[in-house]
Amino acid sequence: xxxxxxxxxxxxxxxxxxxxxxxxxxxxxxxxxxxxxxxxxxxxxxxxxxxxxxxxxxxxxxxxxxxxxxxxxxxxxxxxxxxxxxxxxxxxxxxxxxxxxxxxxxxxxxxxxxxxxxxxxxxxxxxxxxxxxxxxxxxxxxxxxxxxxxxxxxxxxxxxxxxxxxxxxxxxxxxxxxxxxxxxxxxxxxxxxxxxxxxxxxxxxxxxxxxxxxxxxxxxxxxxxxxxxxxxxxxxxxxxxxxxxxxxxxxxxxxxxxxxxxxxxxxxxxxxxxxxxxxxxxxxxxxxxxxxxxxxxxxxxxxxxxxxxxxxxxxxxxxxxxxxxxxxxxxxxxxxxxxxxxxxxxxxxxxxxxxxxxxxxxxxxxxxxxxxxxxxxxxxxxxxxxxxxxxxxxxxxxxxx
Numbered sequence: 165x166x167x168x169x170x171x172x173x174x175x176x177x178x179x180x181x182x183x184x185x186x187x188x189x190x191x192x193x194x195x196x197x198x199x200x201x202x203x204x205x206x207x208x209x210x211x212x213x214x215x216x217x218x219x220x221x222x223x224x225x226x227x228x229x230x231x232x233x234x235x236x237x238x239x240x241x242x243x244x245x246x247x248x249x250x251x252x253x254x255x256x257x258x259x260x261x262x263x264x265x266x267x268x269x270x271x272x273x274x275x276x277x278x279x280x281x282x283x284x285x286x287x288x289x290x291x292x293x294x295x296x297x298x299x300x301x302x303x304x305x306x307x308x309x310x311x312x313x314x315x316x317x318x319x320x321x322x323x324x325x326x327x328x329x330x331x332x333x334x335x336x337x338x339x340x341x342x343x344x345x346x347x348x349x350x351x352x353x354x355x356x357x358x359x360x361x362x363x364x365x366x367x368x369x370x371x372x373x374x375x376x377x378x379x380x381x382x383x384x385x386x387x388x389x390x391x392x393x394x395x396x397x398x399x400x401x402x403x404x405x406x407x408x409x410x411x412x413x414x415x416x417x418x419x420x421x422x423x424x425x426x427x428x429x430x431x432x433x434x435x436x437x438x439x440x441x442x443x444x445x446x447x448x449x450x451x452x453x454x455x456x457x458x459x460x461x462x463x464x465x466x467x468x469x470x471x472x473x474x475x476x477x478x479x480x481x482x483x484x485x486x487x488x489x490x491x492x493x494x495x496x497x498x499x500x501x502x503x504x505x506x507x508x509x510x511x512x513x514x515x516x517x518x519x520x521x522x523x524x525x526x527x528x529x530x531x532x533x534x535x536x537x538x539x540x541x542x543x544x545x546x547x548x549x550x551x552x553x554x555x556x557x558x559x560x561x562x563x564x565x
Contacts, residue, residue: 329349
């Protein structure tokens with residue numbers, strides 16, 4: 165009903181606003197339309213049904229259990245699935261340094277934290293149960309658990325980053341060459357739905373024309389930006405690896421460098437050295453190195469986006485709009501931004517929405533988090549303007565790993 169009245173007023177009026185009592189008033193053709201008992205939004209409302217929004221507290225896991233009967237196998241699979249999903253959720257939210265401090269809960273301890281479970285692709289036999297589970301957890305309860313334990317965590321999901329694995333062997337640089345054992349190491353990483361989606365270029369003729377190994381290592385910004393745009397990535401990360409021999413152990417040793425290019429983390433550099441374990445092959449060493457660097461990419465993002473509940477702020481924003489569906493689309497994007505605690509509408513007109521955004525942490529974190537939802541918050545004159553960032557819209561999504 166609320167949506168109906170707001171739509172009606174929006175179409176008929178030139179101006180709508182909320183008074184101090186939380187009622188919506190509209191003026192149209194010298195007539196005053198009074199809509200009573202409409203409260204200002206005290207929490208983020210759900211986005212339109214057709215908008216597929218990413219939920220950081222939703223985890224998908226496969227289960228495959230054999231037991232004495234199909235019923236027993238299903239019961240065990242659901243319990244195991246909850247435990248596995250909870251473990252992956254905590255790994256998604258927290259830093260590597262915190263892994264040893266994460267709570268180890270069984271099915272009974274996890275049950276109060278579960279919002280619901282959906283099941284797909286169910287298959288059963290006399291003693292076996294297979295399915296794909298999607299477990300959704302209660303945000304506030306999980307937050308409280310981690311906060312009570314003093315564990316830092318992040319919830320903001322990054323736009324995808326494009327990794328270019330450049331490998332040096334015998335003085336030659338390789339990127340899209342075949343074979344490239346460093347590229348194979350990155351391609352072999354397990355699929356994980358983390359806060360930083362990682363893409364690898366396919367290495368087709370278009371990729372080869374965009375950027376070469378030497379241009380990637382030299383940081384050719386124009387070429388790196390071009391390939392990032394095609395893959396709808398926010399940043400490009402050049403992952404450089406050079407294999408040598410450790411003179412102390414006579415084992416393979418790899419030097420790995422990460423250099424990030426793009427608006428999100430331009431100029432970030434990391435260097436890691438690894439020496440092969442006893443019996444570890446050079447390819448095994450590179451595989452281990454790629455796994456470490458992927459976790460490092462994730463960790464650096466989390467460090468920049470840790471939720472700081474002891475810091476809060478409010479920013480007054482003006483949102484230019486063309487129509488009501490345009491506002492609803494922006495509101496749907498705002499619902500993806502975990503640092504936004506609350507939206508207080510101040511004014512609604514045909515041309516703009518004015519609102520107060522209450523947020524967690526620092527203003528810079530809010531701006532970065534909004535950017536991941538394709539929303540740009542910028543200072544213009546004496547005020548803040550929030551606009552949709554359509555730069556990445558309409559591009560063909562290619563090359564996702």
